[in-house]
Amino acid sequence: AQKVTQAQTEISVVEKEDVTLDCVYETRDTTYYLFWYKQPPSGELVFLIRRNSFDEQNEISGRYSWNFQKSTSSFNFTITASQVVDSAVYFCALSENSGGGADGLTFGKGTHLIIQP
């Protein structure tokens, strides 16, 4: 069975600090997809990244970066120079579906990130 663990329930940092959100996953499949979503107070889930299991290259998008390591089954997310607008709940998710779509995602419990001014 697939499982996603986000051990950090809540993280609080001061603005401009760097922060890393951890994600550890379990799956028996060799083909799978990993996702990160952001959930602001308004409720909708905002897509941040999707990575398939065959692509271990790290990704950088502006202040966001992701570190995918199959050896440790981890897909960690780092925000550099955090801003107050980054405050939200962040979810890591796993899909074993071949299409990598939104169906059948297994989500972690989420990490509540608080950026203090």
Next chain:
Amino acid sequence: KAGVTQTPRYLIKTRGQQVTLSCSPISGHRSVSWYQQTPGQGLQFLFEYFSETQRNKGNFPGRFSGRQFSNSRSEMNVSTLELGDSALYLCASSLAGNLQQGALNTEAFFGQGTRLTVV
């Protein structure tokens, strides 16, 4: 381009009643997935519809059902409501081509959800 629209945004129902929630996907998107979010269980997959057919289903009792119309709009229904059904119900839409033909899915866009309270 309009996003995913869920109606209503808020709903209060009594135990034993039934409820129908609606989701209008992004224009051109054919896959709609439904999720339940509660403080205790987190985000859990309910089911996915593609071209009016349920293609994937999570581990929920038969009281939870859904359907999809020819215009890709989807509804989910919960019958005989229980207090534990109180949750935020989110739907997501994506292009989701035919997996058997190897078409690629795209990122999914979520709606703002329907907050259901059962009293």
